[in-house]
Amino acid sequence: MLEQLQNVFRTVFQDDNLIISETITANDIKMWDSLMHLELIASIESEFNIVFSFNEVMGLNNVGDLLHLIQTKKK
Amino acid sequence: MNHQSGTDFQELLVSGFLNNLILYPNNNALFVNNQYYTYQQLWQIVKQIHQQLSAQKQHLRIGVYCTNNIETYATILAINLYGAAYVPLNIKFPVSKNKKIIEQCNLQLILISKNDEKLHELKQQVKSTFITISNVLNVQPTELKNEIKINPNDYQKVEQPYVYILFTSGSTGEPKGVPISKTNTNHFFKYFFKNYNFNERDRFLQVYELTFDVSVFSFFMPLMVGACCYVLPNDGIKFMKTIEYLIKYNITVVSMVPTTLRYLENYLPEIKLPDLCYSFFSGDALHHNLAVKWSKAIPNAVIHNFYGPTETTIVCTRYVFNAKQSEKESVNDIVPLGKPFKGMEFIIIDEKNAPTQKGELCFSGTQVINSYLNNTNEDRFLTYQQKQFYKTGDIASVNEFENLIFYGRTDSQVKINGYRIELTEIENAISKTLDTKCIALTKKNNNSLNQLIVFIEEKKVDEKELKKRLGTILPDYMIPNQFIEVEKFILNINGKIDKQYLLDTYSA
Numbered sequence: 087m088l089e090q091l092q093n094v095f096r097t098v099f100q101d102d103n104l105i106i107s108e109t110i111t112a113n114d115i116k117m118w119d120s121l122m123h124l125e126l127i128a129s130i131e132s133e134f135n136i137v138f139s140f141n142e143v144m145g146l147n148n149v150g151d152l153l154h155l156i157q158t159k160k161k
Numbered sequence: 162m163n164h165q166s167g168t169d170f171q172e173l174l175v176s177g178f179l180n181n182l183i184l185y186p187n188n189n190a191l192f193v194n195n196q197y198y199t200y201q202q203l204w205q206i207v208k209q210i211h212q213q214l215s216a217q218k219q220h221l222r223i224g225v226y227c228t229n230n231i232e233t234y235a236t237i238l239a240i241n242l243y244g245a246a247y248v249p250l251n252i253k254f255p256v257s258k259n260k261k262i263i264e265q266c267n268l269q270l271i272l273i274s275k276n277d278e279k280l281h282e283l284k285q286q287v288k289s290t291f292i293t294i295s296n297v298l299n300v301q302p303t304e305l306k307n308e309i310k311i312n313p314n315d316y317q318k319v320e321q322p323y324v325y326i327l328f329t330s331g332s333t334g335e336p337k338g339v340p341i342s343k344t345n346t347n348h349f350f351k352y353f354f355k356n357y358n359f360n361e362r363d364r365f366l367q368v369y370e371l372t373f374d375v376s377v378f379s380f381f382m383p384l385m386v387g388a389c390c391y392v393l394p395n396d397g398i399k400f401m402k403t404i405e406y407l408i409k410y411n412i413t414v415v416s417m418v419p420t421t422l423r424y425l426e427n428y429l430p431e432i433k434l435p436d437l438c439y440s441f442f443s444g445d446a447l448h449h450n451l452a453v454k455w456s457k458a459i460p461n462a463v464i465h466n467f468y469g470p471t472e473t474t475i476v477c478t479r480y481v482f483n484a485k486q487s488e489k490e491s492v493n494d495i496v497p498l499g500k501p502f503k504g505m506e507f508i509i510i511d512e513k514n515a516p517t518q519k520g521e522l523c524f525s526g527t528q529v530i531n532s533y534l535n536n537t538n539e540d541r542f543l544t545y546q547q548k549q550f551y552k553t554g555d556i557a558s559v560n561e562f563e564n565l566i567f568y569g570r571t572d573s574q575v576k577i578n579g580y581r582i583e584l585t586e587i588e589n590a591i592s593k594t595l596d597t598k599c600i601a602l603t604k605k606n607n608n609s610l611n612q613l614i615v616f617i618e619e620k621k622v623d624e625k626e627l628k629k630r631l632g633t634i635l636p637d638y639m640i641p642n643q644f645i646e647v648e649k650f651i652l653n654i655n656g657k658i659d660k661q662y663l664l665d666t667y668s669a
Contacts, residue, residue: 116637119399143428
């Protein structure tokens with residue numbers, strides 16, 4: 087799933103070499119601002135066919151949280 | 162406690178803080194980096210920095226290399242107490258921009274609290290003295306038993322007219338200094354003392370960078386009424402953090418840019434903020450449909466839409482939002498700017514500077530600057546009936562309810578997340594970097610958010626490399642989202658580059 091998520095990140099941030107890990111946060115990717123965040127969330131929802139609530143999105147602190155949330159939603 | 166003092170309003174902004182230090186020494190004054198500081202603790206830190214400052218030779222303007230920490234906020238208070246004007250430098254700005262600000266202000270002294278690579282580079286390029294604010298956090302608060310009243314005059318070391326100097330985007334690439342005087346800020350805050358009953362139980366949220374003038378309201382206003390200022394951290398996604406803080410800390414007063422609502426639009430039905438009492442907007446056009454949705458998330462709050470360029474001291478008009486009335490008055494879904502504050506007057510002029518119904522909005526009055534720093538005034542001021550008016554560049558008219566209505570700009574200035582951006586500044590930076598013609602434009606994306614797009618003529622672009630190089634000249638918020646290569650610019654019937662054609666043809 088990390089690889090699938092990484093592909094979404096690479097598409098959104100237009101960077102084919104982007105490597106993500108569970109500890110990565112918005113502070114680690116220069117382009118990850120509010121605008122890109124909206125695009126990222128929408129792309130993840132579309133890729134994994136899920137919809138996040140506001141509280142779920144607000145609770146995300148890093149890629150690990152995101153992965154965990156996707157896994158929970160997919161169950 | 163009624164804080165509508167009015168008549169005995171003191172000159173230094175810090176005076177209000179000093180009064181509340183005596184009244185509420187153990188109230189929380191500041192929450193920053195997950196730590197509370199009471200009025201008493203903050204005062205101890207301010208005093209330490211003030212001592213460090215006083216040990217230097219006298220300075221009328223002092224730079225602050227701003228970062229989100231207690232030292233930065235305390236430094237601003239200490240400079241105000243010392244009597245000098247503070248000039249915020251932004252840790253996120255490229256070195257070249259901070260350097261220009263230092264040079265234009267002729268800053269001899271800059272206070273820092275955090276070292277980074279860019280600061281190291283900056284130090285090599287300017288002659289100023291840099292002083293690190295240190296050891297202030299180890300100070301233990303002492304009892305204030307003998308201090309019945311702290312007289313700011315005892316601490317004031319220099320006299321000069323300004324509180325702060327901020328810089329706006331300039332079309333030539335040179336930032337323009339806007340010196341805001343004590344008279345300007347005193348009139349600004351008088352309006353809020355007269356029209357609002359903020360008190361020591363309020364919790365304000367400070368979401369702005371200190372180079373953005375609304376931060377002056379969000380930081381100083383709570384300290385003037387004995388309340389607590391919560392500083393939004395720099396990390397994470399800003400609009401998410403804003404809501405998180407509003408909920409977590411039961412914030413009662415917040416000022417935001419309207420773009421925040423655009424980011425939140427899809428989530429607004431899920432948000433409930435019953436503690437919020439005042440929701441202020443400024444910095445960009447507030448859209449009626451979004452304000453209506455937002456009003457449902459904040460059942461106990463009023464929404465006030467403010468307007469004002471930096472040159473008119475933070476904000477100078479207000480519209481009290483009411484969904485029904487706003488529906489009648491909004492034009493192009495944009496909520497009116499409202500009526501000017503007391504002491505301010507406006508005229509609307511045409512291209513020949515003659516009064517007209519719909520045209521460029523100009524302000525005169527107690528909150529308007531007399532001049533830009535170093536008199537770089539160009540044609541931004543005009544004299545009408547023996548009064549000096551500042552030309553805002555905003556197109557406006559007055560409706561039947563005597564409220565100002567906003568339509569757009571007379572020039573190429575745009576707003577991105579509330580930041581004032583001259584598109585020509587971006588074009589200049591790219592043209593110099595690539596040695597080719599280019600056009601910078603904005604286009605709304607799927608979320609109706611403004612995106613910066615640059616069209617470049619006859620040049621292959623390595624986008625990553627270009628963004629990196631532009632990052633040394635422009636702040637992050639001015640770096641375009643997209644670069645589009647165009648074979649040849651098409652001219653319209655007026656002989657100007659057809660911008661609409663570019664948007665329609667290349668950026669669909």
